[in-house]
Amino acid sequence: MPESAPHKDMPSSKGPQHGPLAEARQEAGAQGAGRQPASTKDQPGQEKHAPSSSGTTADQVASLKAQLAEPRSIAIVTHARPDGDAIGSSVGLMLALRQMGHEARVVVPNAYADFLAWLPGLEGVLDHQTQTEQAAQIMAEAELVFCLDFNTPARLESLAQRLLKSDATRVMIDHHRDPEGFTRFRWHDTGASSTAELVYGWLEDMGELHRINRDVATCLYIGMLTDTGSFRYSNTGPRTLRVAAALLEHGVDVEGCYARIYHTFSEDRMRFFGHCLANNMRIFPEYRTGLIHVSRAELECFRVRTGDTEGLVNYPLSIQGIVFSAFIVDRTNLVKLSLRSKGDLNVDAIAREHFSGGGHRNASGGISNTDLDSTVQRFIDLLPTVPGLTA
Numbered sequence: 001m002p003e004s005a006p007h008k009d010m011p012s013s014k015g016p017q018h019g020p021l022a023e024a025r026q027e028a029g030a031q032g033a034g035r036q037p038a039s040t041k042d043q044p045g046q047e048k049h050a051p052s053s054s055g056t057t058a059d060q061v062a063s064l065k066a067q068l069a070e071p072r073s074i075a076i077v078t079h080a081r082p083d084g085d086a087i088g089s090s091v092g093l094m095l096a097l098r099q100m101g102h103e104a105r106v107v108v109p110n111a112y113a114d115f116l117a118w119l120p121g122l123e124g125v126l127d128h129q130t131q132t133e134q135a136a137q138i139m140a141e142a143e144l145v146f147c148l149d150f151n152t153p154a155r156l157e158s159l160a161q162r163l164l165k166s167d168a169t170r171v172m173i174d175h176h177r178d179p180e181g182f183t184r185f186r187w188h189d190t191g192a193s194s195t196a197e198l199v200y201g202w203l204e205d206m207g208e209l210h211r212i213n214r215d216v217a218t219c220l221y222i223g224m225l226t227d228t229g230s231f232r233y234s235n236t237g238p239r240t241l242r243v244a245a246a247l248l249e250h251g252v253d254v255e256g257c258y259a260r261i262y263h264t265f266s267e268d269r270m271r272f273f274g275h276c277l278a279n280n281m282r283i284f285p286e287y288r289t290g291l292i293h294v295s296r297a298e299l300e301c302f303r304v305r306t307g308d309t310e311g312l313v314n315y316p317l318s319i320q321g322i323v324f325s326a327f328i329v330d331r332t333n334l335v336k337l338s339l340r341s342k343g344d345l346n347v348d349a350i351a352r353e354h355f356s357g358g359g360h361r362n363a364s365g366g367i368s369n370t371d372l373d374s375t376v377q378r379f380i381d382l383l384p385t386v387p388g389l390t391a
C-alpha cells in the first residue's frame with residue numbers, strides 16, 4: 001500500500017463485519033483506536049495486579065506461562081485479507097514461539113498483499129483458502145490458538161468455524177475496540193498502536209524478550225509501521241516509539257522496510273494517480289471539499305489492478321483548507337464511494353444516510369445504485385446540506 005494509504009486513520013468500532021461497513025472498517029483499520037483503558041471485562045481475576053499495559057493479570061500470565069512450559073503445537077490466526085499488522089504480528093510471534101521450543105504455524109483466512117511477500121518466516125504461513133487441508137490439520141492439532149489483530153471470530157470468515165470447533169486454549173492479542181469473549185486469555189489494549197506492539201508486550205510479560213532477533217524484530221516493526229501510517233497517525237504514542245526503538249536495536253533495516261512496503265507502485269499505477277489528480281479532481285473551496293471520480297473506461301485504460309486505487313482518496317485532504325474528500329469509482333455493476341475527513345466531520349453519518357454504507361467518523365465507504373455522473377452530481381448537491389462544511 002502507498003504511503004498515503006487511508007487504512008489506519010480511524011477508530012475501530014463494533015458491529016457486523018461484512019458489506020460496505022466492513023470494507024470501510026477494513027480500510028480504516030485500527031489506528032486511533034483511542035487511548036482508552038483496556039477493557040478487562042470477562043477476564044478472570046481482573047481485580048488483581050495488572051503487570052502490563054494490556055490489563056492482563058499476573059494470574060493470567062502465570063497460567064499461560066505454565067501452559068507454555070512444555071513444547072506445544074500452536075496455531076496463530078489473523079483476520080481476512082490480512083494487512084501489515086496482521087501478518088507482521090502473527091509471523092513475528094510465530095518465529096518467537098518457535099525459538100521458545102514450540103511448533104508454531106500461522107493460518108490466514110485468505111491471501112495477504114504482495115507488498116508483504118518478502119517478510120521472513122512466511123514459509124510458516126498457510127492460506128486456508130488455497131491450502132485448506134493443511135490449514136485444517138494445523139487447526140485441528142493445535143493445543144493453543146493465538147488470535148491476533150481481530151476481536152470477533154467473524155473477521156476470520158471461513159476460518160471462523162475451525163477456530164470455534166477446536167478445543168484449543170485461545171489467546172487474544174489485539175487492539176480493536178469491544179473484543180468479544182471467545183478466548184481464555186486476552187492481551188488487549190485499544191491504546192496500543194498495533195497488535196505488533198502488543199506482541200512485544202506479550203513477550204515482555206512472558207519473560208521472553210530475549211527471543212527477539214532481527215527477523216522477529218523486522219516482522220513486528222512492519223506491523224507497527226503500517227498500522228501507524230509510518231508513525232504519523234495519532235495512535236503513535238511514547239510506548240510505540242520505545243518499542244520501535246527496542247526493535248531497531250536488533251538491526252531492523254528501516255530504509256529497506258519502508259521501501260519494500262511503500263515504494264511499490266507500478267508505472268501504470270503512478271500514471272493513473274497523476275491522471276486522476278490532474279484531470280479528475282474537483283475542489284470546492286466553499287465547502288472545503290475535494291472529489292476524485294474515475295470511470296470504468298479509465299480503469300481499463302490505465303490497467304488499474306485490485307488495490308491500485310487505494311490511498312487516492314486521501315490526496316485532496318493534503319490541500320490546505322480541505323477537510324472532506326470523496327473518491328467515486330465506477331466498478332463493475334456498482335458505483336462505489338470512499339469518504340475521508342479531517343477533524344470532527346463525520347463521514348460515517350454521511351455514508352449511512354446517503355450511500356448505504358458507513359464506517360468510522362473520518363473514514364467510511366458506501367455504494368450508489370445510479371451511474372457515475374449522477375452519483376457525482378448527487379454528492380456535489382449534498383455538500384450545502386452537510387453541517388459544518390461551510391467555513
Ligand SMILES: [Mn+2]
Nearest residue numbers: 030085149195
Ligand atoms: Mn492492527
